Amino acid sequence: MHSGELHPQDVGRIPIIRLADNLVVSIQFSLSDRLVAQLKDDVTHAIDSSGALGLVIDVSGVDLMDSYISRTIRDIALVARLMGVLTVICGVSPLVAITLVEMGVDLKVVRSALNLDAALELLQDLRREAATRSTGQDTSA
Amino acid sequence: MTQPESVLLDVLGRHLSAVSARSVLTMGLARAHVDMQRPQPGDGRRLLHQIERGVRLYLADREAQDRCLRNVAHLLESHVEGQVEQQSRVSLPVNTEWDIVTVRSAGRSLCQQIGFSASFQVKVATAISELARNIVQYAGTGVIELATLATNPPGIEIVARDRGPGIPHLATVLSGEYRSRTGMGMGLRGTRNLVDQFEIKTAAGQGTEVVVRAFLT
Structure with missing residues (x-):
């Protein structure tokens, strides 16, 4: 586990990286509420200004996701979808996954992948799928 | 005064005068920030260190100091750290x-x-x-x-x-x-x-x- 966790006070904001047509957010430390809320704003603006087609939220460094954090990640995905961007969350650790299921947190609206590679692949597949569909709308909801 | 405190005082009292024993214990608890009602991990070690300062001050004979401290250390191990084990x-x-x-x-x-x-x-x-x-x-x-x-x-x-x-x-x-x-x-x-x-x-x-x-x- 991540015992030497960085105090969130030391971290200004979470970097958002442009990778080909996608935005990648990799969270590698314990999340404070403010950091999560800040991320929501930053991602929304980044989508708007970058014209990216996909968003990956890599939480492989997150040792704990409570209801607020998971709710905000879900909100980010919902906002992104409204803006025409698909979101894939990846790197949920087994312990975090078990805890979320036990709590009854519903993250069904967010697609998920095992790791960053798989997430980028999934985004590509989803985009190809959407392109072949005449409506071009996501009907998974 | 909690039970471990009175036992400690008892042991110190066997080596020091009643007044000195009480003073060593009170100062030790305060300096080590130990609350005997709510012992925390590491309390025993810190308290022993502070009590040692007091004992070395009040007892002249080096051998007597060591004898006293050995008893205190033994007691702290069983009473304070033992309690931490049970409930911290x-x-x-x-x-x-x-x-x-x-x-x-x-x-x-x-x-x-x-x-x-x-x-x-x-x-x-x-x-x-x-x-x-x-x-x-x-x-x-x-x-x-x-x-x-x-x-x-x-x-x-x-x-x-x-x-x-x-x-x-x-x-x-x-x-x-x-x-x-x-x-x-x-x-x-x-x-x-x-x-x-x-x-x-x-x-x-x-x-x-x-x-x-x-x-x-």
Whole structure:
């Protein structure tokens, strides 16, 4: 586990990286509420200004996701979808996954992948799928 | 005076005058920041160090000093550290959102120290995070108490206490029909789902106390 966790006070904001047509957010430390809320704003603006087609939220460094954090990640995905961007969350650790299921947190609206590679692949597949569909709308909801 | 304190005083009194013994003990407890009612890990070692300063000051003979300190060390080992084993309780203030992170890390370390499994650590830390957030968001300020339970199987108790406005419509909140903008319903229900025992006392204008216990399975 991540015992030497960085105090969130030391971290200004979470970097958002442009990778080909996608935005990648990799969270590698314990999340404070403010950091999560800040991320929501930053991602929304980044989508708007970058014209990216996909968003990956890599939480492989997150040792704990409570209801607020998971709710905000879900909100980010919902906002992104409204803006025409698909979101894939990846790197949920087994312990975090078990805890979320036990709590009854519903993250069904967010697609998920095992790791960053798989997430980028999934985004590509989803985009190809959407392109072949005449409506071009996501009907998974 | 607690029982371990009087036993300590007794031992010191065998080597020092009554007045000196009392002074060494009182100064030691104060300097080591030890509360015998609530012994914490590491208290024994710190207290011994402070008592040593006193004993070396009041007792002239080096051999007598060492004899006295050996007895004190032995006693501290069995009485203070032994008690920590059984029940250590820490009380942590929750005032800002940074405290949410601090408190849940403390809970995780506590579980780690005792040797609870990684999955149990995450479960406990998540429950603490939810309870601490409720304090910050709805009461502004409060405390989280963490205690290990020497039950079989062993467990951990988390008490979240605040003097905030209380939770109106508690039944609705816990039933899942209520959805706050900030997600409190989910937090409390999620916590209840995570732990083995969940008790909540809340009164309008008087605050809220949530007591949860989780046991290692």
